[in-house]
Amino acid sequence: MNHSIMGVINLIHEPEEMERLTAVRCAATVPFGARYRLIDFVLSGMVNSGVSKVAVFAHTKYRSLMDHLESGRHWDLHHRQSGLFVLPPATGDIRELSRGDLYYFYQNRDYFDRTSSEYVIISRSHMVCNVDLQPALAAHKERGADITVVCKRMTDTMGGAARKVRLDGNGRIVAMQDHYGRMDSEIVSMEMYLMRKDLLLELVETSLAQGEDHLVRHAIMSRLRQLNVQAHMYDGYLGIVNTVESYFRNHMKLLNAEAQHELFSRPGPIFTKLKDEPPSRYLDNARVVNSLVADGCVIEGTVEDSVLFRGVKIGKGAVVRNSIVMQNSVIGEQAYLERCILDKDVRIASGRDIRGTEGAPFMAAKRKVV
Amino acid sequence: MARKEMIAMLLAGGEGKRLGVLTTDLAKPAVHFGGKYRIIDFALSNCAHSGIDTVGVLTQYQPLVLNRYLGIGSPWGLDRQDGGMSILPPHMKPKGGAWYEGTANAIYQNMDFIDSYDPEYVLIISGDHIYKMDYGQMLAAHKRTEADVTVAGIEVPWKEASRFGIMRTGEEGRITDFEEKPKLPSNNLASMGIYIFAWPVLRQFLIRDEGNRVSSHDFGKDVIPAMLNGGVKLCAYAFHGYWKDVGTIDSLWEANMDLIAERPPLDLFSRDWRIYSVNPNRPPQLIAPQAKISSSLVTEGCVIEGEVSRSVLSSGVHIGLDSIVVESVVMPNAKIGRGARLYRAIIGEGAAVGDGEQIGREGDETITVVASGERNNWGPELKEVKNL
Numbered sequence: 001m002n003h004s005i006m007g008v009i010n011l012i013h014e015p016e017e018m019e020r021l022t023a024v025r026c027a028a029t030v031p032f033g034a035r036y037r038l039i040d041f042v043l044s045g046m047v048n049s050g051v052s053k054v055a056v057f058a059h060t061k062y063r064s065l066m067d068h069l070e071s072g073r074h075w076d077l078h079h080r081q082s083g084l085f086v087l088p089p090a091t092g093d094i095r096e097l098s099r100g101d102l103y104y105f106y107q108n109r110d111y112f113d114r115t116s117s118e119y120v121i122i123s124r125s126h127m128v129c130n131v132d133l134q135p136a137l138a139a140h141k142e143r144g145a146d147i148t149v150v151c152k153r154m155t156d157t158m159g160g161a162a163r164k165v166r167l168d169g170n171g172r173i174v175a176m177q178d179h180y181g182r183m184d185s186e187i188v189s190m191e192m193y194l195m196r197k198d199l200l201l202e203l204v205e206t207s208l209a210q211g212e213d214h215l216v217r218h219a220i221m222s223r224l225r226q227l228n229v230q231a232h233m234y235d236g237y238l239g240i241v242n243t244v245e246s247y248f249r250n251h252m253k254l255l256n257a258e259a260q261h262e263l264f265s266r267p268g269p270i271f272t273k274l275k276d277e278p279p280s281r282y283l284d285n286a287r288v289v290n291s292l293v294a295d296g297c298v299i300e301g302t303v304e305d306s307v308l309f310r311g312v313k314i315g316k317g318a319v320v321r322n323s324i325v326m327q328n329s330v331i332g333e334q335a336y337l338e339r340c341i342l343d344k345d346v347r348i349a350s351g352r353d354i355r356g357t358e359g360a361p362f363m364a365a366k367r368k369v370v
Numbered sequence: 371m372a373r374k375e376m377i378a379m380l381l382a383g384g385e386g387k388r389l390g391v392l393t394t395d396l397a398k399p400a401v402h403f404g405g406k407y408r409i410i411d412f413a414l415s416n417c418a419h420s421g422i423d424t425v426g427v428l429t430q431y432q433p434l435v436l437n438r439y440l441g442i443g444s445p446w447g448l449d450r451q452d453g454g455m456s457i458l459p460p461h462m463k464p465k466g467g468a469w470y471e472g473t474a475n476a477i478y479q480n481m482d483f484i485d486s487y488d489p490e491y492v493l494i495i496s497g498d499h500i501y502k503m504d505y506g507q508m509l510a511a512h513k514r515t516e517a518d519v520t521v522a523g524i525e526v527p528w529k530e531a532s533r534f535g536i537m538r539t540g541e542e543g544r545i546t547d548f549e550e551k552p553k554l555p556s557n558n559l560a561s562m563g564i565y566i567f568a569w570p571v572l573r574q575f576l577i578r579d580e581g582n583r584v585s586s587h588d589f590g591k592d593v594i595p596a597m598l599n600g601g602v603k604l605c606a607y608a609f610h611g612y613w614k615d616v617g618t619i620d621s622l623w624e625a626n627m628d629l630i631a632e633r634p635p636l637d638l639f640s641r642d643w644r645i646y647s648v649n650p651n652r653p654p655q656l657i658a659p660q661a662k663i664s665s666s667l668v669t670e671g672c673v674i675e676g677e678v679s680r681s682v683l684s685s686g687v688h689i690g691l692d693s694i695v696v697e698s699v700v701m702p703n704a705k706i707g708r709g710a711r712l713y714r715a716i717i718g719e720g721a722a723v724g725d726g727e728q729i730g731r732e733g734d735e736t737i738t739v740v741a742s743g744e745r746n747n748w749g750p751e752l753k754e755v756k757n758l
Contacts (some may be wrong), residue, residue: 269651282664
């Protein structure tokens, strides 16, 4: 068992513009890919890379997060030698919620002190990927890096917002800009930062002492000259899922068998909370093509180019095209849906005709009746 | 240990000979069923929903897969501080040891286990049946009739009655006759092999049966008849739901087909009596652009490129392009190549059916079985299990 890296999934002020999808939940628990939640991807990547202690810095709207993660057993993080630690804000003063993430690192410094791991990997939850961190750690040591940032060369972020970086000829990051700059670079940061634990704690203390409280913007971006910050290039599937557009387009991309296999199964499996759903039932009149379907669905209508989460019911004669339908939603008979994102427990009445567009899919919030 | 009102003893050591190649390397209760279950899930889920928190699982034949599957009983809520699931294999004792010889002997050999909970009642069930049943209601009936023994019974078609233990009852359901597999059945109320015993009564009869040299140490053949002759009060508890013994290839296939009937007699989707199982973590079902699926159950991890109708597919099954699968049961991780034809086939776990191969014939009623994980070839090597 590899105890040399500990993980932090940092949900403090996670940048996202997912509208109704995050009305009642944090970005980390936005359902994704028929049976997962966004956080499953980085969390599984860490576990598959041998990280056996992971802290999740919960911030706001984290009820669904607690429900999803439970004891960590679905990721094998509930053992004597491992652990999942969900750390919500330890404050009695609501104004402190607006403080930057370094403040939370500082608040939880005991957690870092108590863990014997030499390295720490800090990530966000909205990078949908299947990453192996061991090669990143090997490169980190080999290049004598202070910080290694997992990056991806990407020409089209499909509407997702990410930081861009510029490298010198040796893979060192010489410039990094915030999410909406104009830097001419095809390399995006996957917001995964690998460093020695003691460097992190040092950055936390010195930055806070200077009145700065954002890890990346303050502690890292301002020290690109002093610190050797290296990029480690990842070449698997990456979806930057923090806007509605990228949420929708990444789902459509996953209808491709190769993309799906790359994300869900290579190099390791993506784990998620398991549920006791029966297999999906396709009735006599069902017609399902080019779609991803989770268990527990009952399908009597037509489904094309769509993603169905667990327990979705598609009524007789209903047609669902280019849509994402989340857990336990019910589509009435003869309804027609095109380019829709339906959150959990949505009910579409019989005969309704609802069409969104590629740029602006129709969205129905959780439990909405349409 | 805290006293328990009722504990369950689940007989799961059966070889399941009549399932042929499907039970070569696993016990019958571990055979896959209904896409994402194993047969034993039904009895264990019934325990979970009936409020039974202490279950002894008696294993003997090929227990590896079953043991690994059961683990510490978590999927059925049986990972408890007090009680929970205990796997009970045959074992050595100071005066030697022996295999379980018959169902009653298996319980006899574990009397210590039962005594440690000092229960009022012991429920005997087996891991061979597909059904949903509230054992709590059966216990209530047992108390109401003030019986020493209650035997669950179901009416079966007369022509099948000679396959079962047949009961005749008098007033208040009191059992007057019990005949194991009678040639000329006098009734059609069949024993489901589910018993509630007052533990002191059962204990006494198990010891007596053990001393009987001509006994085969079987509940239906020996213990129940002995109790009837011994003046014990036995009552029948009539069950009116779906119940299927899946001990043969035909009945296993039929029970799978029952799940995809237009109105399935056993509802896997009802939320108040979920069947729990060990859920595999697999990606969602990938239904390719060329796929066609109707009247079927499909499970996560499947990749469907061909045509599937009236079939049950377990997790991780791959149906290749231009293949046609009809009225078949495909167990986990089986791979069906391109352009294959399956009619009334049961494909074992991890089996591979090559491109263009044909298993079973259209219009033929016979169920064809392909053994687990074996490469299937054309013609003579094909393992066929005829109707029994």
